[in-house]
Amino acid sequence: MEHFDVLGVLFNFAxxxxxxxxxxxxxxxxxxxxxxxxxxxxxxxxxAMQAYPMVSILVPCFNEGPRVDEMMATLVAQHYPSFEIIAIDDGSSDDTGARLDRLATEHANLRVIHLDRNLGKANALRMGTLASRSEYLVCIDGDALLDPNATQWLVSHLVSSPRVGAVTGNPRIRNRSTLLGKMQVGEFSSIIGMIKRAQRAYGRIFTVSGVVSAFRKTALHRIGYWADDMVTEDIDVSWRLQIDHWDIRYEPNALAYILMPETFAGLWRQRLRWASGGVEVLTRHARSLNNWRRRRMWGVVLEYLLSVVWAYVMLLSIVLWLLSYFFNVPPRLQTGGLIPHWHGAVLGVTCLLQFAISLFIDRRYEKGLGWNFFWIIWYPLAYWLLSLFTTIVAVPKTLFSKPRGIATWTSPDRGYR
Structure with missing residues (x-):
């Protein structure tokens, strides 16, 4: 029997x-x-909805002083008949609490909860949920600007079926003053948005968007709310809801305008946290997925595992390529270089096709998106490289780190404005 070329298969897979x-x-x-x-x-x-139940909008805030007025203006302007706003000041060290208290005197439907120390976003959301008066929760970050119709779009899914436990919205980038900011416009449109649509079509979603999502309180109560010891509480709560057989939907019309990192250091920290959160969730919940009744999660798990395998196969390819410059590497270990040949052209055409489809779909959500096409074409290289190296670092970092307590948060890089 001819020798099976394992490395050849791996290199082709990469x-x-x-x-x-x-x-x-x-x-x-x-x-x-x-x-x-x-x-x-x-x-x-x-x-249109047959009934418009009351909605609780939860906003966990940590050192959001310069942004709370702008954010709150979009919340009070929601085109929805009945809602309350609960802002949770999670031990901020700036004037966030004072600004929220002032806003509470101006808006009768705003309540402010002050926590005496930073206990993390998961704990802040849990406190807001326990204080809320509604079965339906809309959760946004303290620096996000919510579209006036977003609440109705999100809640319409929750009231349409008792099986819907959560709905994830459609974040849009609003800071585009640098190359990184402009490229992320393409990422959220042609990659993240496309992935969310595909995962929803195939049955399960890897994660709700932590910046804009809605939940059924009953579903959260069944699974024990958000876990305060997970580095990414949004991924964890998504998995636990779906493991408990709740449905999660994607609503692209529920828009929220967000700030994203525009420095390499800030982007690296953010994506490393996302990658670590994926590893953490998989290690915690993998055993519970060994059940035929939870088979619809297997596709999400397989997709994630393949991305991890790809990262380490690429690392092997890079190492062998570098070694070939200093040593006589056996022919079967030679990668032939990191620059692909004909399949590189196929990859380029495929990416351009994906961009074209995403621009066609997203034209209703953002005017002038085509002007970002030049910047978007550079993103596949940056996206795959960023995914590659953050995964490589996140796996050992998460697997071999000591157990930690409550996952508190720090103010992220929100770009240049």
């Missing part, structure tokens, strides 16, 4: 994995758009 995943996302994204998305007229025309 180059073809991005192509296959891109095609996978495009197929799912187009299916989602055709079946669920195109029938809606756009974000300004939310679906």
């Amino acid at each position: 180059f073809f994995y991005p192509i296959v995943m891109s095609l996978f996302w495009m197929a799912g994204g187009v299916y989602y758009y055709v079946r669920r998305e195109r029938k809606h007229a756009g974000p300004d025309n939310p679906p």
Whole structure:
């Protein structure tokens, strides 16, 4: 029998994995758009509801002083008949608490909860949930600007079926003063948005968006709310809800405008936290997924595991490529260089096709998105490299780190404004 070339298979996997995943996302994204998305007229025309139950909007805040006035202006302007706003000041060291108290005197539907020390976003959300008066919760970050119709778009899913435990919205980048900021416009449109559509079409979503999402309080109570010892509470709560057989939906019309890192250091810290959160959630919940009744989560797990394998296969390819410059590497260990040949052209064409499809779908959510096309074409290289190295670092960092207590938060890099 001819010797099976394991390394050859791995090297081919390293180059073809991005192509296959891109095609996978495009197929799912187009299916989602055709079946669920195109029938809606756009974000300004939310679906009519038979009843409009009261909604509690939760806003955990930590050192958001310069941003709370702008953020709160979008919340009080929600086009929804009945809602309360609960802002949770999580032990901020700036004037966030004082600003929120002043705003509470101006808006009768705003309540402020002050926590005496920083106990993390998960704990702040739990405190807000326990203080809320509604079964339906809309949760946003303290630096996000919520579209006036976002609440109705999110809640319409929760009231449409008792099985819906959460709905994730559609974050849009608003700081675009640097190359990194402009490229992230393409990432959230052509990559993250497409992945969310595809995962929803195939049955399960890896994570709700921590910056804009809605929850059913009953579902949260069943799973014990957000875990305060997880580095990414949004990924963890998404997995636990779906393991408990709750449905999570994606609503692209529920827009929230967010600030993102525009420095390499800030972007690295953010994505390393995301990567660590994925590893952490998998290690904690993998055993509970060994059950046929939870088989719909297997696709999400497989997709994530393949991304981890890809990262380490690419690391092996890079190491062997570097060694070939200093040693006589056996032919079967030679990668032939890191620059792909004909399949590189296929990857480029595939990426351009993905961008074109995402621009077509997203044209209703953002005017002038095509002007970012030049910057978007540079993002695949940056996206895959960032995913590669953050995964490589996150796996051992998470697996071999000591157990930690409460996961508190620090103020992130929000770019240049």
